[in-house]
Amino acid sequence: IKECLEELKLNPKIFNPRAVESRIDAAKNELIEPADYPVDDFFNEQVARVYELYAKKLKANNAVDFGDLLLLPVKLFEGHPEVLRAYRDRLHYLMVDEYQDTNRAQYRLIQLLAGERQNLCVVGDDDQSIYRWRGADVRNILDFEKDFPEATVIKLEQNYRSTKNILRAAGEVVRHIAHRKDKALWTENEAGERIVYYTGRTDKEEAAFVVQQIQRLRGAGDLRLADFAVFYRTNAQSRVFEDELRRQNIPYVIYGGTRFYDRMEIKDILSYLWVLANPADGLHLRRIINVPGRGIGKVTVEKLEQFAAQRGLSFFDALPLAGEAGVTGTTAKKILAFHQLLLNLQVLMKGERLSHFVQTLIERSGYLEELRAEDTLEAEGRIENLEELVNVVADYEAGTTEPSLQGFLDQVSLVSDIDKLDDKSQALPLMTLHLAKGLEFDVVFFVGMEEG
Structure with missing residues (x-):
C-alpha cells in the first residue's frame, strides 16, 4: 500500500x-x-x-x-457454477461456530456452500456479538430463520458455569436491547455470592477500592492473585489500576496489551518532555527527532552526531547548525523546523499549566494529527492513551503544591516497574472485556462502567 x-x-x-x-x-x-x-x-x-x-x-x-481469502472464493463460486458444484459435492455438511461474529463475505460463502442440501448447523449467541468493529454483522444470526426458513432452532439455555445471581443480573442487562433473540438462561448451580455494586467519585477512588477488596479477600481465604481479574473496555483504562497496584507493590500482568508507561505513544510524548526539561538529553532527543515522521533519517542523525562530537556540542545545539554538518536541502529545513518547534514549546511551557501544556504539546508536535489521519481502531486506542497521560499530569498537579515538569518526570521515573513474572499465578490479571470472553476466574471486577 x-x-x-x-x-x-x-x-x-x-x-x-x-x-x-x-x-x-x-x-x-x-x-x-x-x-x-x-x-x-x-x-x-x-x-x-x-x-x-x-x-x-x-x-x-x-x-x-486476508480479505482475499473470502472475497476470491465467493467470486470464484459465483462466476463458475461448475466449481461451486464440485465443492458442494465434497462438503455435504457445514458447521459454523461463533456465527454472531461472521461478516458479509463469510455469510455469502456459507450460503453458497450450503446450497440446496441446506445441511447447515450454526452455533452462536447474538448477545455475545462483540466484533462489529471488525466487520461482524449480528444480522446474520438475527435473520437466520428468514434466510433458512426450514431451520430448527435449539436454544441452549442451561448455563453450567455461572451462579443464579450472575445469570439473573446478566439477563436484566440485556433484556432492554431492542433487537435480540429472546432467551432465558437458567442454571442448577447455587445462588452464589451477591454481586457487589460500587460507585467511586473518581477513577482513583475506584482503583483503591478494587485493590482493597482483592487484599481483603486474599487475606480471608486461599485465593491467589491469579484467581482474580480486572476487566475494562479499553487499554487506556488500565493506567489508574496499574498506579495503585504499583503503589501497593502488588504484581500484575496485562493480557493482550502493554503496561501504560511502556506504550509507544506514552514513551514518545514523555521523551518530548524529557528533552524540554533537559535539552542536553541526547537519548530522548534521538527518539523524537523523526516522531511523528518528518523525513529525518538515520544517516542524517549520524551526521549530526559526528558533527556534535567534533565540535564538542550537545546533539540539541547541533540542530540549528545542520548545514555546517553537511545536511542540505529539504532535510536541513526539516531539522531547523524541528529545532524551532522545541524552542517554541519551551516558551509555551512557561506560561501554561502543566496538564494544559502537555495537551498543547501532543497537538503542536503533530502527533495527534498523525494518529487521527491513521483512522484505525489501534490509533483510536493510542489517542485514548494520550488523553489518559494528560489525566496523569492533572492528577500530579492536584496532589502537588508546586507542580513542575521536572517534578512530574521524577515521579514517572520512580514508578517501579514490576519484573515480568514467569509464574503468572503470582500476578493479578488485567485485560479488556474482549480478551476475557470464555475465561473463568473466582472473583471478577468490571471497572469503568459509568458510561454504559
Whole structure:
C-alpha cells in the first residue's frame, strides 16, 4: 500500500497507509471490489485508486491478503457454477461456530456452500456479538430463520458455569436491547455470592477500592492473585489500576496489551518532555527527532552526531547548525523546523499549566494529527492513551503544591516497574472485556462502567 501511495503521488501524511488498508479490508469484508468502491468523498476517491492498484500488484505477485481469502472464493463460486458444484459435492455438511461474529463475505460463502442440501448447523449467541468493529454483522444470526426458513432452532439455555445471581443480573442487562433473540438462561448451580455494586467519585477512588477488596479477600481465604481479574473496555483504562497496584507493590500482568508507561505513544510524548526539561538529553532527543515522521533519517542523525562530537556540542545545539554538518536541502529545513518547534514549546511551557501544556504539546508536535489521519481502531486506542497521560499530569498537579515538569518526570521515573513474572499465578490479571470472553476466574471486577 505504501508503494501504491508513492506511485499515485499521494501524501502518506494525508492518506495514512494504515487508514487506507483498513478501508480496503472493510470493503473486502463487504464483497466490494475496486471497480465498485464507493467514492462519496475525496478521501474515498483516492482509496479507490489505491485499491485498484493494490489489487493489480497482489495479482502480479501471485499473492493474496486476508480479505482475499473470502472475497476470491465467493467470486470464484459465483462466476463458475461448475466449481461451486464440485465443492458442494465434497462438503455435504457445514458447521459454523461463533456465527454472531461472521461478516458479509463469510455469510455469502456459507450460503453458497450450503446450497440446496441446506445441511447447515450454526452455533452462536447474538448477545455475545462483540466484533462489529471488525466487520461482524449480528444480522446474520438475527435473520437466520428468514434466510433458512426450514431451520430448527435449539436454544441452549442451561448455563453450567455461572451462579443464579450472575445469570439473573446478566439477563436484566440485556433484556432492554431492542433487537435480540429472546432467551432465558437458567442454571442448577447455587445462588452464589451477591454481586457487589460500587460507585467511586473518581477513577482513583475506584482503583483503591478494587485493590482493597482483592487484599481483603486474599487475606480471608486461599485465593491467589491469579484467581482474580480486572476487566475494562479499553487499554487506556488500565493506567489508574496499574498506579495503585504499583503503589501497593502488588504484581500484575496485562493480557493482550502493554503496561501504560511502556506504550509507544506514552514513551514518545514523555521523551518530548524529557528533552524540554533537559535539552542536553541526547537519548530522548534521538527518539523524537523523526516522531511523528518528518523525513529525518538515520544517516542524517549520524551526521549530526559526528558533527556534535567534533565540535564538542550537545546533539540539541547541533540542530540549528545542520548545514555546517553537511545536511542540505529539504532535510536541513526539516531539522531547523524541528529545532524551532522545541524552542517554541519551551516558551509555551512557561506560561501554561502543566496538564494544559502537555495537551498543547501532543497537538503542536503533530502527533495527534498523525494518529487521527491513521483512522484505525489501534490509533483510536493510542489517542485514548494520550488523553489518559494528560489525566496523569492533572492528577500530579492536584496532589502537588508546586507542580513542575521536572517534578512530574521524577515521579514517572520512580514508578517501579514490576519484573515480568514467569509464574503468572503470582500476578493479578488485567485485560479488556474482549480478551476475557470464555475465561473463568473466582472473583471478577468490571471497572469503568459509568458510561454504559
